Structure formats: C-alpha cells, structure tokens
Amino acid sequence: SGRNQQMAGGNEPRLGPADCHGRRRQKARRCDVAGAWLVNLRVVAVDLKNEAESALWLALLDHYAHDPMGGGEGLSDYAKTHLVDQLKALPTFHGALAFAGDTAIGLINCFAGFSTFAAKPLLNIHDVVVHADWRARGIGQALLQWAAERAQQLGCCKLTLEVLSNNTRALASYERAGFVPYVLDPAAGHALLMQKSLPRTSASIRMRRA
Secondary structure (H helix, E strand, O other), X not given: OOOOOEEEOOXXXXXXXXXXXXXXXXXXXXXXXXXXOOEEEEEEEOOOOOHHXXXXXXXXXXXXXXXXXXXOOOOOHHHHHXXXXXXXXXXXXXXXXEEEOOEEEEEEEEEEEEEOOOOEEXXXXXXXXXXXXXXXXXXXXXXXXXXXXXXXXXXXXXXXXXXXXXOHHHHHHHHHOOOOOOOOOXXXXXXXXXXXXXXXXXXXXXXXXX
16 A cells, blocks of 8 residues: 555557557556655556566565465465466456566556446456555555556446455555445445355366476
8 A cells, every 4th residue: 555646647548458468558657756755656567478577576476475464374386386377368467566666566466357237347456565665655556546547448437456354554545546335225235255265176186287
C-alpha cells in the first residue's frame, strides 16, 4: 500500500487479444511523490519472457508470501519452478513492476474476467506487493493506477479485488484508490470470498512431474 501520488502519461490505444500482456504497447508510467520520499517511480508492464525481469518479479512475490498477510511461508518449490512458465502461457494475465531506479520494489498481478450483469469484461487484481522497505511511499497507489489504466484499455467495466479483513493497511490504500465493498442490496449484505480446495487428479500429478 502507499500514499496518494500523481501519475503521468497520456491516453493509449485499446488493447486487442494480441496484446494480452500489454508489453509492446503500454509505456512506462512515471510517478512523482510529494515531499522527499520518492521521485520518478516507474511502473512498467512486466515481461515474463525476460529472464532477469521474471526473476525480479518472482523474488518480490516470494517476499510478499513470507509476510503474515501473504501466508507467512513463502512460495512453494512448485510455484517457484512453474509459476512464470504458466503465466507466460496465460493470455488473461496482466502484470506490472514498480521500479525505483533499477531496483524492483513492487508488483501488481491482474487477471481478466467477465461481468455477466454488465455484459462486459472486468479486471481482477490478484496481488499487490510493495517491498517492506518501500512501503508508505505511494507505490501501492501507483500500481493500482496502472491497473485502472490497463482495465480501461481492455474495455473493462470495473476492477475487482479481494483483501483480508484485518489487513488494515491494504484496506486504507484501496479505499483511497476508490474501491468499496461489493454490495447489490444493502439488505443482502456484503459479498464474501469463498474457496474450495480440489483434490489432485492424475492429470495434475502428471503436470507437476513434467
């Protein structure tokens, strides 16, 4: 998460299916934070086909996974080995890295989805990561702004995300960026994220061994 900051950059053409990761057409976003904290923060679409860039991305995600709000255990060996290759083949993935100079200090991972009620695509923010040494400097807001611009380029009707109820830092950051709880009718209450873990099938075991 981070403090408010301004983003610089003009409008860009809408992305088509061939631009699924947006690496070619999306320019770097440069951000200036008021005060003496951080100047010229760059937010760029991540290129997972670039070995050095994908290593920076994976290290940041593992850093977050070691945080109590990320599970506190780090990424599994399987995830470290297979995640980058899996995402490279996934056309619905959209991600970015935040840089201070040559140092990668944050990331955002998003996945394209669809709203049946609106009959339009949406973009779900799956991970927002800011390195512990760089928090409260506007980086989270810059990453969320990148996601908002990407969603507009894709013709999405909205952004969605999930957040732990006790992650007060993240909640405050999302509220500053304009996010609100999902409610259709106040009488029905807020939407809750639920999950069901599935048993490993023979196909998934073969995939793990490949």
